[in-house]
Amino acid sequence: MKYRILFALTLLPSAIVAAEPEATMSFQGYSGLINTPTATLFDEGKFYLQYGNQIESWAGYRKGDNYNFGVGLWEYVEISGRLADYNFGGKNGITDLSANIKLGIPFIPKDWFSLAVGIQDLGGAANNFDAKYAVASKNIFADVNVSLGMGQSDSKQGRLDGVFAGIAWQPYQWVKLYAEYDAADTQLGLHLSSPQSWLSSGIQLTADMLILSTNEELKDDFYYGLGLTIPLDLNDTNKLSLYHDKNSNFDEAEPVDVDHSGVVERLRVQKLLAKEGFESITISEADYNTVYVELENHIYNRNQIDGLGVALGIISKHIQHNYSHFKLVLKEREIPILVVKGNLAEYDAFLRDNQPLKLDISTDTFGSQRRDITVDLDDANSIWFKPRLTFWPGLVTRVGTEFGAFDASAALISHLEVPLWPGAAVTAQHTKQVAETKDFEDGEYFSDDKQTTGLKEYSFHQTFSLPYSVKNMSSVGRYRETWDYYSNEVRWQSYGGSHKVNLFAARYENQETPDREYYDGCNILFPACWKEPEATERDVVIAKYLYYNAHFDASAEVQVGQYWQQDKGVVVKLERIFGDVTFNLTYKDTKVENEEANQFIGLGFSIPLTPRKDYNNKYFQVRGKPKWRYSVNTLVGKSHNRLTPGSGDTSQRFYNLDSAYYNNNRLSSEYVYGNANRLKEAYYQAR
Numbered sequence: 001m002k003y004r005i006l007f008a009l010t011l012l013p014s015a016i017v018a019a020e021p022e023a024t025m026s027f028q029g030y031s032g033l034i035n036t037p038t039a040t041l042f043d044e045g046k047f048y049l050q051y052g053n054q055i056e057s058w059a060g061y062r063k064g065d066n067y068n069f070g071v072g073l074w075e076y077v078e079i080s081g082r083l084a085d086y087n088f089g090g091k092n093g094i095t096d097l098s099a100n101i102k103l104g105i106p107f108i109p110k111d112w113f114s115l116a117v118g119i120q121d122l123g124g125a126a127n128n129f130d131a132k133y134a135v136a137s138k139n140i141f142a143d144v145n146v147s148l149g150m151g152q153s154d155s156k157q158g159r160l161d162g163v164f165a166g167i168a169w170q171p172y173q174w175v176k177l178y179a180e181y182d183a184a185d186t187q188l189g190l191h192l193s194s195p196q197s198w199l200s201s202g203i204q205l206t207a208d209m210l211i212l213s214t215n216e217e218l219k220d221d222f223y224y225g226l227g228l229t230i231p232l233d234l235n236d237t238n239k240l241s242l243y244h245d246k247n248s249n250f251d252e253a254e255p256v257d258v259d260h261s262g263v264v265e266r267l268r269v270q271k272l273l274a275k276e277g278f279e280s281i282t283i284s285e286a287d288y289n290t291v292y293v294e295l296e297n298h299i300y301n302r303n304q305i306d307g308l309g310v311a312l313g314i315i316s317k318h319i320q321h322n323y324s325h326f327k328l329v330l331k332e333r334e335i336p337i338l339v340v341k342g343n344l345a346e347y348d349a350f351l352r353d354n355q356p357l358k359l360d361i362s363t364d365t366f367g368s369q370r371r372d373i374t375v376d377l378d379d380a381n382s383i384w385f386k387p388r389l390t391f392w393p394g395l396v397t398r399v400g401t402e403f404g405a406f407d408a409s410a411a412l413i414s415h416l417e418v419p420l421w422p423g424a425a426v427t428a429q430h431t432k433q434v435a436e437t438k439d440f441e442d443g444e445y446f447s448d449d450k451q452t453t454g455l456k457e458y459s460f461h462q463t464f465s466l467p468y469s470v471k472n473m474s475s476v477g478r479y480r481e482t483w484d485y486y487s488n489e490v491r492w493q494s495y496g497g498s499h500k501v502n503l504f505a506a507r508y509e510n511q512e513t514p515d516r517e518y519y520d521g522c523n524i525l526f527p528a529c530w531k532e533p534e535a536t537e538r539d540v541v542i543a544k545y546l547y548y549n550a551h552f553d554a555s556a557e558v559q560v561g562q563y564w565q566q567d568k569g570v571v572v573k574l575e576r577i578f579g580d581v582t583f584n585l586t587y588k589d590t591k592v593e594n595e596e597a598n599q600f601i602g603l604g605f606s607i608p609l610t611p612r613k614d615y616n617n618k619y620f621q622v623r624g625k626p627k628w629r630y631s632v633n634t635l636v637g638k639s640h641n642r643l644t645p646g647s648g649d650t651s652q653r654f655y656n657l658d659s660a661y662y663n664n665n666r667l668s669s670e671y672v673y674g675n676a677n678r679l680k681e682a683y684y685q686a687r
Contacts (some may be wrong), residue, residue, distance in 0.1 A: 039114035039137035042072035054627035076104035097400030158184030231581030313683030334422035336365035361669035392625035423463035497668020550674030604631025
């Protein structure tokens with residue numbers, strides 16, 4: 001059958017355009033061929049997912065479940081992960097979770113060659129796939145790419161332990177043939193991908209097949225990989241100009257004999273903003289040249305930049321006769337968060353004629369609200385006492401353990417917020433247990449961490465705006481079902497938004513006395529067999545510093561302090577932003593007093609679980625979570641990989657300054673200018 005596939009490919013019509021060989025996922029998880037890497041990295045901003053049936057163990061290659069995923073973080077950086085389920089036939093087969101990183105070497109002319117270095121099975125405790133390598137690749141024809149590399153590996157099969165080489169031929173856009181020598185064996189493989197026109201938003205289906213191998217263990221069985229490639233930014237900003245050209249009549253035209261007085265013009269804009277769904281709207285005069293607008297955006301919750309783009313578009317398109325400038329104050333719970341100033345004609349030129357964005361944007365909002373106002377229209381769409389319900393799936397998982405490849409406890413989480421007065425709100429959070437795997441059931445190994453049905457949290461929050469871009473939130477209430485708490489969070493952000501500092505301090509007091517536990521297999525008649533009682537009071541004190549770089553659309557965060565499990569140490573997180581999707585790398589190094597330190601590396605992501613424009617009426621609102629997070633962590637620097645949950649837990653709630661007021665750290669001059677096209681796209685497409 002394998003030979004018939006090759007024969008059929010030679011008969012395909014040559015009219016299909018040939019293409020330069022593209023990066024594809026190898027059976028090892030990194031970009032490459034079958035077992036060998038190439039210097040061609042995953043495309044920046046694309047997510048690669050693959051299921052395969054070939055795994056590698058100490059005893060050799062064999063069939064099993066192999067789950068690979070990877071992402072191109074930047075042009076010269078890719079990360080990938082792998083979950084191998086050996087399933088040797090026992091009740092709970094052996095699994096292995098590993099991470100890979102590959103770095104391209106910049107500043108080499110593309111007509112010379114490409115060079116990359118990488119590490120497989122980065123930092124794990126039981127490194128079944130550990131390898132380090134350097135590889136160079138070059139296109140020798142338009143559709144042929146050759147690779148040559150050197151590696152050092154712990155593989156018992158000799159894979160990447162020495163010199164390796166490969167060649168890929170992509171005669172058509174959707175098919176690629178490749179051959180490789182992986183320093184021990186020679187393989188011949190085939191890659192197929194669906195044409196980009198088949199699925200929307202650039203999503204592609206892929207299939208990889210091992211056709212031939214000199215390894216005796218790979219000769220008799222059929223090995224394959226089935227995959228999916230997904231662009232992470234699905235907002236289609238590149239199609240904006242085409243959309244605008246086809247919809248040039250989108251901007252509403254004014255009647256010829258309309259009243260152009262300032263009051264009528266402001267009233268028209270107020271009605272349009274209210275119709276769009278904005279709340280707590282005030283529109284006035286700051287001076288005879290400047291129209292002044294205040295509003296809250298609770299309709300474009302996925303990303304506040306959408307609401308900002310729609311509001312600025314409406315203002316610039318409908319204030320044309322009495323004012324030359326505008327001042328927009330974006331509020332949250334009647335607390336000013338962002339002040340945007342600009343020239344109406346210049347912003348309209350940005351929307352209509354692709355002129356550069358020219359705005360003065362500041363988060364130093366202290367005293368900006370209702371300042372120098374000479375005329376005031378009635379408030380529209382009040383926010384007070386309006387319930388806002390947010391729903392999202394709660395997921396507690398154990399990945400790649402000795403109990404199985406994947407265990408989970410799933411629940412539906414409901415969060416209620418009711419605004420009371422400026423900066424004040426009451427919140428409550430309920431969990432509805434939905435499903436769980438066997439190992440999370442009562443009496444099983446993970447039962448202590450399962451999610452249960454009930455009211456988990458309720459709180460009162462009061463937020464104040466202070467000078468120099470400082471905000472303060474004080475909270476009191478119930479946390480994690482039995483803990484009473486009071487906390488205080490202070491947040492400062494630099495003028496442009498590149499730098500942010502958070503200080504969070506909380507005291508928790510358990511209202512239930514926890515049962516005292518004893519050591520397994522120990523005679524409970526002896527006092528030494530009983531573990532120390534769990535403390536009924538916990539203090540959490542954490543300082544965070546975050547740096548955001550608009551050029552790389554990424555942030556780096558450092559946390560230090562004492563966490564929920566009373567472990568002390570540092571957490572470092574690097575986050576890459578792709579529109580409304582993020583990927584992050586995490587390093588944790590924390591220690592409980594009188595115990596040894598634990599170090600973890602983690603790979604995670606966040607996705608929006610709500611539409612760009614949420615449901616909102618006069619009486620209540622229902623929405624999804626704008627940034628739902630999931631991550632997996634593995635212990636490093638140890639001779640074992642036992643489960644060690646809870647390290648670096650900040651105990652921070654869903655309702656906090658970053659999420660409730662600052663668009664999850666995406667509300668600043670740096671972010672807006674770095675995503676200027678999103679303003680335009682929101683006005684023309686998201687409404």
